[in-house]
Amino acid sequence: MSDEEVVEIVRSQNQELYAEIIHRYQAKLTRYLRYFVHDKDDIDEVLQLVFIKTFRNLNAFDIEKKFSSWIYRITHNEAINFIKKRHNFNIDLDVVAYKIIDEKFDIKKDMDNEFLRDKIEKAFSELKMKYSEPLILFYFQDKSYEEISDILKIPTSTVGVLINRGKKQLREQLTFDN
Amino acid sequence: MQEKNTSDKIMQEIKSGELKIRSKFSILTEKIGIGSMFLLGLLISIFVLALLFYYLKSSENLFYLRFGWPGLAPFLESFPYLYLLISIPVILFLAWLFKKKKWLYKYPFKYIALFLLIFVLLTSSVFAFSGVVEKIEEHVFRNKNFNFISKPKIFEGNRNGMAGIILEKGEGYLILQTPIGEERVEVRLELDEFEIGDFALMIGERQGNEFIVRQIMIHPTSSMPLMQRNIRSKFFPGVNSPRKPFGPEFRLMK
Numbered sequence: 001m002s003d004e005e006v007v008e009i010v011r012s013q014n015q016e017l018y019a020e021i022i023h024r025y026q027a028k029l030t031r032y033l034r035y036f037v038h039d040k041d042d043i044d045e046v047l048q049l050v051f052i053k054t055f056r057n058l059n060a061f062d063i064e065k066k067f068s069s070w071i072y073r074i075t076h077n078e079a080i081n082f083i084k085k086r087h088n089f090n091i092d093l094d095v096v097a098y099k100i101i102d103e104k105f106d107i108k109k110d111m112d113n114e115f116l117r118d119k120i121e122k123a124f125s126e127l128k129m130k131y132s133e134p135l136i137l138f139y140f141q142d143k144s145y146e147e148i149s150d151i152l153k154i155p156t157s158t159v160g161v162l163i164n165r166g167k168k169q170l171r172e173q174l175t176f177d178n
Numbered sequence: 179m180q181e182k183n184t185s186d187k188i189m190q191e192i193k194s195g196e197l198k199i200r201s202k203f204s205i206l207t208e209k210i211g212i213g214s215m216f217l218l219g220l221l222i223s224i225f226v227l228a229l230l231f232y233y234l235k236s237s238e239n240l241f242y243l244r245f246g247w248p249g250l251a252p253f254l255e256s257f258p259y260l261y262l263l264i265s266i267p268v269i270l271f272l273a274w275l276f277k278k279k280k281w282l283y284k285y286p287f288k289y290i291a292l293f294l295l296i297f298v299l300l301t302s303s304v305f306a307f308s309g310v311v312e313k314i315e316e317h318v319f320r321n322k323n324f325n326f327i328s329k330p331k332i333f334e335g336n337r338n339g340m341a342g343i344i345l346e347k348g349e350g351y352l353i354l355q356t357p358i359g360e361e362r363v364e365v366r367l368e369l370d371e372f373e374i375g376d377f378a379l380m381i382g383e384r385q386g387n388e389f390i391v392r393q394i395m396i397h398p399t400s401s402m403p404l405m406q407r408n409i410r411s412k413f414f415p416g417v418n419s420p421r422k423p424f425g426p427e428f429r430l431m432k
Contacts, residue, residue: 011199015192022185044184051188052197059202153280 003067011058021071022051028141029075035136036079046082050075069150072143076133076151083129123173131166134159216275223268224302230261231306232315236404238341238379245381245393252339252381269298312403340389341379341405344372352391354378357408363389372396377405 003024010018029047037043053074061070124132133152137143138159149156191197234240239256242249273291276282282290305311340361342354347369354361363380372378377398382391 015199016189018192019185019189022188026184048184048187051184052191055188055192055197056200057205058199060200060205149284153283155284155286158286 004063007058007061007067008063018055021054025051025071029071032072032075032136032141033079035132035140037082042082046075046078050078053078066147066150069147072137072141072147072151073153080129119174120170123170126173127166127169131162131169134162135166135170138163212275212279216272219268219272219275220298223265223272223298224305226261226265226268227298227302228305228311229315230258230265231303232311233258233261233404235306236312236402238339238402238405241341241379241395241397241402242339242381244395248381248393249339251337255338269295315404316407337384339379339381340391341377341402343409344374344376344378347372347374352378355409357405361389363391365391365394367391367394377402 003021006017006020010021026047029050030043033043033046037046050071054071057074061067124135127135134148137148137151138145143151145156145159148154148159152159154162188197237256239253239258242253242256272294276290276294277287340354340356340363342356342361344352345355345360346353350365352363352365352369352372354363363382372394376396378394379397380391380394382389382393384390
């Protein structure tokens, strides 16, 4: 059953089927939130807010659109609210993320992996959110340009521009520091 | 384990009824509310800009520019800034609402803003030049409480320009009927070609209580219907025939 079909059933017949939505998205959204929120308890708190808001506003979801983009949008908004409240944004990348950056960002690495890892984290944290968000969604969450456009509510053409600029800035930052 | 806890907590709230889905009615009401706010803002901006274009079309304001550079000061003095002061914030609010709500986010915002501006300007021009605004203004004119619609100038009284009907002609002076009352102006030009009842547009400067005319033009009163009505309301209140021409015979009626 697709997400949209599950949502339709939850709205009209069986609200307890919402557990299926939580089961499908909990791991994905936790990974996504980890790029913005470090503390495990904070991640749980934000994630709960996301699922609560999603449930409360299920009638506002347009069944013709992708549910995945919609719930990611809510998660994005809650992450932003959290960062604004705590005035603190530091990216926390996992091993998979470093590997992806290493392969795809064409960084000159004459440094050992630990050093590179710290450098990448610092450089990513210094990127403006408008560049880091599309990068995270595209490279680490495997979202398409169209989906990123729906999640961040920006034109599809702008997604490509922001990703390229973000990559360029990151590369410049890392090669400069090197 | 974490997954089970989060899921259990939320499902518990759903089962107990603590957590409910918002009704479709409440969501629809919210959408209608925001949509109505946008529509109202759009209508206000179109109406006010239509009044601006109508004012420029039917008052003495643009005619001052026919004097060339000397006419710039009276043009700026008599410009209807009030309409701009109302319409610009409303248009900015509409643009802000579009951006905040991320409507039409698939398109770059600058194109949406440009489209909105062109739409408002075009629609208000159509209303201004089609006669609709003139009918509204005539109707409203009779209600003194809404007089600001036909008198949107911030600065009352003329410092660099004046327009009115010649009431009296004498050696080096004219007395005019203007929207703010009778005005005596000093004229150092030949007055032979000016007749009592002519509608005169002039530029000059005010020195104390005196207005010294530098240049003067005669226009048909029909070219500035708004001026006609404003003068009429000042001197002949209660007369409801805005298209009746002015002239000495009209003055005698008073």
